Amino acid sequence: MVAVGLGVAADGLVWGRWLVTGACGQLGGHVTDLLVRRGAAVVGVGRRECPGGHGDVLSLDLRRGGDLDALLRRYRPTHVVHLAAVSSPAAVADEPATGWALNTGVTERFARYARDEGAWVFYPSSDFVWDGSARRRYREGDAPVQRSAYAWTKLAGERAVLDHGAGTVARLSLLHGDPVCPRQTTWTRVAAALRAGRELPVCTDEYRTPVALADAARVVVGLGERRVRGLVHVAGPEVLTPRDVVVRIAEGLGVTPRLRAISRRDLLGGAERPANMAMSGARLAARWPELAPGPIRVRPAFGVVIPVYRGADVLHRAVHSLAAQDFTGDLHVAVAVNDGDPRTLRAARHLAPVLREVGARCVVLAAPPGRVPAINAAESVLPAGARLYLDQDAVLSPDSLTALTRALAPGSGLHFAVPAVRIADTDSVVSRAYYRTWRSLPYVRQSPATMGAYAVSALGRTRWGAFAPVRSDDKWVRWHFAPDERAVVTTATYEVIVPRGPRELVRARRRYQRGNEELAQLPLAHGDGADRNRGVVATLIRQPAAAAVFLGVHVAAAVLDRWSAK
Numbered sequence: 001m002v003a004v005g006l007g008v009a010a011d012g013l014v015w016g017r018w019l020v021t022g023a024c025g026q027l028g029g030h031v032t033d034l035l036v037r038r039g040a041a042v043v044g045v046g047r048r049e050c051p052g053g054h055g056d057v058l059s060l061d062l063r064r065g066g067d068l069d070a071l072l073r074r075y076r077p078t079h080v081v082h083l084a085a086v087s088s089p090a091a092v093a094d095e096p097a098t099g100w101a102l103n104t105g106v107t108e109r110f111a112r113y114a115r116d117e118g119a120w121v122f123y124p125s126s127d128f129v130w131d132g133s134a135r136r137r138y139r140e141g142d143a144p145v146q147r148s149a150y151a152w153t154k155l156a157g158e159r160a161v162l163d164h165g166a167g168t169v170a171r172l173s174l175l176h177g178d179p180v181c182p183r184q185t186t187w188t189r190v191a192a193a194l195r196a197g198r199e200l201p202v203c204t205d206e207y208r209t210p211v212a213l214a215d216a217a218r219v220v221v222g223l224g225e226r227r228v229r230g231l232v233h234v235a236g237p238e239v240l241t242p243r244d245v246v247v248r249i250a251e252g253l254g255v256t257p258r259l260r261a262i263s264r265r266d267l268l269g270g271a272e273r274p275a276n277m278a279m280s281g282a283r284l285a286a287r288w289p290e291l292a293p294g295p296i297r298v299r300p301a302f303g304v305v306i307p308v309y310r311g312a313d314v315l316h317r318a319v320h321s322l323a324a325q326d327f328t329g330d331l332h333v334a335v336a337v338n339d340g341d342p343r344t345l346r347a348a349r350h351l352a353p354v355l356r357e358v359g360a361r362c363v364v365l366a367a368p369p370g371r372v373p374a375i376n377a378a379e380s381v382l383p384a385g386a387r388l389y390l391d392q393d394a395v396l397s398p399d400s401l402t403a404l405t406r407a408l409a410p411g412s413g414l415h416f417a418v419p420a421v422r423i424a425d426t427d428s429v430v431s432r433a434y435y436r437t438w439r440s441l442p443y444v445r446q447s448p449a450t451m452g453a454y455a456v457s458a459l460g461r462t463r464w465g466a467f468a469p470v471r472s473d474d475k476w477v478r479w480h481f482a483p484d485e486r487a488v489v490t491t492a493t494y495e496v497i498v499p500r501g502p503r504e505l506v507r508a509r510r511r512y513q514r515g516n517e518e519l520a521q522l523p524l525a526h527g528d529g530a531d532r533n534r535g536v537v538a539t540l541i542r543q544p545a546a547a548a549v550f551l552g553v554h555v556a557a558a559v560l561d562r563w564s565a566k
Contacts, residue, residue: 022083029180030217089150090269103153114166121167132274148272177213182381199258202243206264209235215293235281252298299330301385307374311392312347327401331360334378336367391452400492408457415460419492437550442535448488452496472515479524509557
């Protein structure tokens with residue numbers, strides 16, 4: 001997240017130079033993503049290997065005062081969002097020196113910088129600063145307590161910012177939602193456990209006011225735009241126990257949860273956990289209603305995998321068609337570049353904001369060589385759920401994701417679906433004839449065969465772990481499902497660029513044949529059925545000229561394979 005263009009004075013763009021510490025953390029990823037999408041100049045500090053798609057993150061030990069001073073002198077930020085922290089009572093108890101340094105010492109340094117340079121600081125405090133005995137929501141005027149070492153470090157950080165008049169102290173309530181930068185979090189682990197049907201221990205005697213990560217990021221950036229100074233509570237409109245939150249997640253995922261009630265005292269560091277941490281966000285809502293967080297909203301995740309090999313010039317087709325989707329689900333896209341070419345990686349990173357602009361999560365990865373390793377790398381950063389595997393040049397019709405989601409909905413009995421294929425315009429007469437025949441074959445419509453897009457239901461995706469190292473990943477996936485579990489979704493389409501001319505067609509056919517030979521050796525549950533070739537001869541007879549081209553390509557590929565085998 002090195003500097004990404006200067007903000008300008010125009011609607012939707014953010015002024016200034018922003019420094020975000022903890023830029024790959026849960027809130028930090030969302031804040032940085034929002035700032036980049038809104039045109040701010042951003043410098044991120046965090047883990048070096050951050051696959052969030054914005055580029056590298058500066059790796060810096062903020063506790064080293066000289067290095068921190070050098071960073072401030074170099075970038076002269078107008079806004080500092082200090083999210084790097086030791087962020088739980090148990091963690092501070094384990095590492096008190098680190099907790100004090102990050103939560104308080106570094107905060108003091110940023111506060112002095114802001115005072116001296118006229119900059120603005122955002123400091124995230126916590127809802128753990130209460131004694132928990134109140135029978136109402138805590139307000140900004142209530143007196144906090146140093147119940148734990150963690151609360152002590154947070155309250156000291158608050159004082160540093162407020163005493164210097166340096167910016168905003170925001171006491172944040174429980175944050176929830178998927179991270180922008182792929183990582184394991186409490187939220188992702190709970191969602192995965194719910195989808196898998198595992199029993200979850202849930203606390204029933206602790207009260208919080210949860211806030212979505214995306215909402216919290218809007219608050220951070222909004223307060224920074226306004227350069228607000230002082231103390232504010234960032235709290236959701238609902239008072240919920242952790243059990244209530246998990247039930248709400250399960251409702252959004254469409255699953256029945258298996259829950260076991262526990263006390264907060266059964267949790268790590270439970271003795272220091274206040275019973276009531278609910279806070280009032282009335283001050284924020286009254287002054288800036290457009291920033292007020294909303295209730296918990298959970299939508300089933302839909303993941304899209306795009307493996308990219310030498311696709312710098314065509315990837316825009318797939319990305320822009322995804323951005324144009326009429327889709328209200330929680331869309332996650334992983335673009336895995338596996339050709340080792342910096343040009344391709346740059347093109348993918350340049351396109352990622354197109355998806356973020358429409359609310360999708362997009363991760364760009366430099367993947368190992370090979371299509372299947374790229375698919376597995378992309379899968380590793382996506383949440384569990386339904387999947388669409390999309391070629392880099394495939395263009396979806398705007399209703400495709402919605403249509404596929406409906407077709408693969410729980411209870412439908414379908415687990416493998418493809419949109420209807422369209423062939424992009426080509427000046428090759430041979431290619432047009434070949435694919436006109438191919439599309440008319442009965443098994444292509446019934447199987448259904450694929451050329452660049454196939455989708456799997458959330459339940460269907462649990463039938464295998466990582467992809468096997470095969471050439472024909474689409475057929476390998478298809479053969480995990482019985483014929484009556486597959487369908488062509490005719491209300492949606494996708495367009496692909498086909499091989500051009502006889503030589504490319506024969507080369508593609510040979511790859512297909514080798515893929516079939518490979519799959520024939522694997523113990524897959526299903527195939528395409530014994531009657532796969534029924535009706536093929538009649539179809540070929542009806543269009544003899546095009547059929548001659550089709551059969552010629554097949555014969556040429558078979559002959560060349562025999563010669564190469566000798």
